[in-house]
Amino acid sequence: xxxxxxxxxxxxxxxxxxxxxxxxxxxxxxxxxxxxxxxxxxxxxxxxxxxxxxxxxxxxxxxxxxxxxxxxxxxxxxxxxxxxxxxxxxxxxxxxxxxxxxxxxxxxxxxxxxxxxxxxxxxxxxxx
Numbered sequence: 001x002x003x004x005x006x007x008x009x010x011x012x013x014x015x016x017x018x019x020x021x022x023x024x025x026x027x028x029x030x031x032x033x034x035x036x037x038x039x040x041x042x043x044x045x046x047x048x049x050x051x052x053x054x055x056x057x058x059x060x061x062x063x064x065x066x067x068x069x070x071x072x073x074x075x076x077x078x079x080x081x082x083x084x085x086x087x088x089x090x091x092x093x094x095x096x097x098x099x100x101x102x103x104x105x106x107x108x109x110x111x112x113x114x115x116x117x118x119x120x121x122x123x124x125x126x127x128x
Contacts, residue, residue, distance in 0.1 A: 039061065039062065040060075040061040041060060042058065043056055043058055044056065044059060045101065046101075047101045072100070091114075094114070095116075
């Protein structure tokens, strides 16, 4: 059984569906199995300044719905991207996640070298 370390620090989350077979068997730090035929999940991304690491973890979506009411939430309607979850969209989501983390954790900013894709049609944060 493959065990991946998961962290409970919550900084920014987004909904992600993924095949657990592609990732292996996912367990929390106690060794409890955490992925399977459960309800929808959110993926949370955190930057741990002390440990100098990016951490991702999954939580039940219902567990974070109340927190999302007072959080910055950016919706990405799949219709706007022709329902394509491709490399360009993954790059966009990842770049936004890094920049959002850096707004509150400034020591991360100089490490981010993600450049804007000149082929991108819209700036997702401008509302266009």
